[in-house]
Amino acid sequence: MASELVPLIETTGLTMRFGGVVAVDQVYFRLEESELRCLIGPNGAGKSTFFKCLTGQHRASAGTVKFRGHDITGAATHEIARLGVGIKTQIPNVFNGLDVRENIRLAAARGGKTRSQIERIVKDVLDRVGIGKLARSTVAKLAHGQRQLVELAIVLAGEPQVILLDEPAAGMTNEETERTAAIIKEINRTTALIVVEHDMQFVKMIARKVTVFHQGAILLEAPMAEVLANPTVRDIYLGRRIAA
Amino acid sequence: MMERSDLLATAAAVLVGLVLMFGLPLYADPFQVMQLTLYVVLAIFALSLAFVWGVGGILCFGQGAFFGLGGYAFAIAAINFGDTTGACALALLVPALAAAALGYFMFYGRLNDVYLGVVTMVFSLIIWKLINSTAGPEWHIGAARLGGFNGIPSIPPLNVPGRPSDQLDPLQIFQLALGLLIAVYVVMKILKSSHYGRVAIAVRENETRAALLGYDVRFVKLLVFTFGGMIAGMAGGLYATYQAFIDPNVFSLEMSAKVLIWVMAGGLSTFLGPIVACIGLQYVALYLAENTVVNSQVVLGGILCVLVLALPSGIIPALQDLAHWSIGRIRIAFRARSEVALQDGAA
Numbered sequence: 157m158a159s160e161l162v163p164l165i166e167t168t169g170l171t172m173r174f175g176g177v178v179a180v181d182q183v184y185f186r187l188e189e190s191e192l193r194c195l196i197g198p199n200g201a202g203k204s205t206f207f208k209c210l211t212g213q214h215r216a217s218a219g220t221v222k223f224r225g226h227d228i229t230g231a232a233t234h235e236i237a238r239l240g241v242g243i244k245t246q247i248p249n250v251f252n253g254l255d256v257r258e259n260i261r262l263a264a265a266r267g268g269k270t271r272s273q274i275e276r277i278v279k280d281v282l283d284r285v286g287i288g289k290l291a292r293s294t295v296a297k298l299a300h301g302q303r304q305l306v307e308l309a310i311v312l313a314g315e316p317q318v319i320l321l322d323e324p325a326a327g328m329t330n331e332e333t334e335r336t337a338a339i340i341k342e343i344n345r346t347t348a349l350i351v352v353e354h355d356m357q358f359v360k361m362i363a364r365k366v367t368v369f370h371q372g373a374i375l376l377e378a379p380m381a382e383v384l385a386n387p388t389v390r391d392i393y394l395g396r397r398i399a400a
Numbered sequence: 401m402m403e404r405s406d407l408l409a410t411a412a413a414v415l416v417g418l419v420l421m422f423g424l425p426l427y428a429d430p431f432q433v434m435q436l437t438l439y440v441v442l443a444i445f446a447l448s449l450a451f452v453w454g455v456g457g458i459l460c461f462g463q464g465a466f467f468g469l470g471g472y473a474f475a476i477a478a479i480n481f482g483d484t485t486g487a488c489a490l491a492l493l494v495p496a497l498a499a500a501a502l503g504y505f506m507f508y509g510r511l512n513d514v515y516l517g518v519v520t521m522v523f524s525l526i527i528w529k530l531i532n533s534t535a536g537p538e539w540h541i542g543a544a545r546l547g548g549f550n551g552i553p554s555i556p557p558l559n560v561p562g563r564p565s566d567q568l569d570p571l572q573i574f575q576l577a578l579g580l581l582i583a584v585y586v587v588m589k590i591l592k593s594s595h596y597g598r599v600a601i602a603v604r605e606n607e608t609r610a611a612l613l614g615y616d617v618r619f620v621k622l623l624v625f626t627f628g629g630m631i632a633g634m635a636g637g638l639y640a641t642y643q644a645f646i647d648p649n650v651f652s653l654e655m656s657a658k659v660l661i662w663v664m665a666g667g668l669s670t671f672l673g674p675i676v677a678c679i680g681l682q683y684v685a686l687y688l689a690e691n692t693v694v695n696s697q698v699v700l701g702g703i704l705c706v707l708v709l710a711l712p713s714g715i716i717p718a719l720q721d722l723a724h725w726s727i728g729r730i731r732i733a734f735r736a737r738s739e740v741a742l743q744d745g746a747a
Binding site: 211213232234237243251252258263265267 | 595598599601602605606608609610611612613614615616617
């Protein structure tokens with residue numbers, strides 16, 4: 157039975173308070189191996205805060221986070237990253253002053269790899285994300301959508317076990333959005349993902365199981381079609397755009 | 401790995417350094433060489449900050465603390481031991497440990513930006529206050545009296561390791577100082593282009609991303625800061641033995657501010673820049689002080705203002721840009737001429 161397997165990520169009663177504000181409220185969340193999960197919810201629903209609790213950027217006020225059964229609650233960001241949790245943040249976190257190639261090389265080089273292994277990963281990732289032509293450009297000079305792709309490449313170069321993507325398609329052209337959706341599907345052949353996204357068209361392209369966040373808590377967890385049909389979800393989030 | 405152009409530039413700089421190291425003692429006026437020794441020592445100090453600030457992105461406003469600790473450690477040890485071998489080791493060790501301890505609290509306490517500047521500055525000023533108030537005879541470490549604001553006089557000159565009677569003469573000390581400057585420069589160049597240096601640069605560029613990739617940001621910064629403290633200490637030790645005297649002003653705000661100016665004026669992103677700016681500005685200051693027509697400090701301040709306004713990235717980066725621009729112009733001119741020649745040929 158699937159539920160008896162150790163989940164890739166499991167949170168138990170995860171809570172994050174900032175003063176009186178409860179940004180993440182008693183979240184029980186499970187991600188299975190090789191799953192692709194979409195996380196949706198209105199602004200301020202706690203999606204990004206939830207991600208930051210998973211990666212150790214925030215220390216949860218209560219509850220636990222487990223990665224393949226290991227308790228990683230309160231572990232340092234770099235320790236969690238070394239276990240194999242890769243994240244693309246909402247506002248791209250890239251090395252602005254360096255060129256694209258060096259950005260990816262730095263991601264690939266951690267953990268005592270040989271030079272040829274690193275070179276192979278860099279080349280492979282540049283191809284997969286389709287930014288080989290930008291390899292020598294300084295990241296600061298790129299457009300927002302291109303920087304998003306660079307960050308995606310950085311995350312892939314770290315060869316993570318699970319990838320968290322926070323609004324990967326924001327600021328992208330239609331063509332870039334489609335490419336990103338294709339890349340996500342391709343990544344999911346080997347790696348589990350959690351994707352936070354606002355763009356419903358984009359979510360429809362990739363989604364299977366969707367988790368809806370509302371006011372810091374999980375409102376609903378269901379397949380995409382069911383989520384779209386749910387009246388409460390429509391009211392709080394999807395609104396007229398989908399109803400129409 | 402360094403890029404080829406970078407490798408050539410480094411080799412050229414080293415060659416110039418070696419020529420000066422062996423040539424100047426033969427041909428130059430000994431007094432001039434001794435004057436230059438001081439500037440070479442200060443250039444090592446400038447490099448220490450160029451690494452901490454330029455590579456590690458750590459704005460240290462109290463680099464003088466480590467310079468001073470190196471100097472005092474050397475002075476106290478040399479007076480007690482009667483041999484400078486152990487004193488040299490302590491001049492590296494004491495400031496490195498101090499930097500490691502201070503760095504531990506700053507980086508593991510997640511201090512950043514301007515707070516780092518304030519804490520390092522206050523650290524230096526506290527030592528300044530402390531040493532200043534040790535003038536009484538009760539303040540001594542072994543045979544060495546700390547001397548408070550009077551400083552420590554009669555610091556022995558360097559001797560050949562293990563042979564206290566074999567002391568270096570001033571010209572040999574010049575060669576040693578310049579040799580160390582070249583060595584520190586080369587080591588920093590290699591470090592900067594190594595994997596470790598590139599990780600340090602990554603941390604400077606974006607700490608969050610570096611941590612999310614699995615790099616321990618705090619540890620990387622601690623290493624950079626400790627290494628910088630050690631190099632500053634090396635310069636401090638040389639300074640103490642060169643002057644045969646040291647006083648608490650090495651811990652003063654002026655000392656730490658001067659080194660910031662050298663690094664800024666020379667070019668934060670380079671190692672050659674801070675060396676050139678340090679030695680150059682010292683000579684300018686000396687020249688201005690000799691000509692008493694106008695207040696030298698005012699003129700020096702004016703020069704610095706012009707430098708910062710006209711060359712915001714520093715002297716060496718500006719020269720590099722100029723060189724690239726000129727080469728580009730020459731190429732364009734050359735191409736235009738060959739095209740004209742081709743057209744003439746066709747006609």
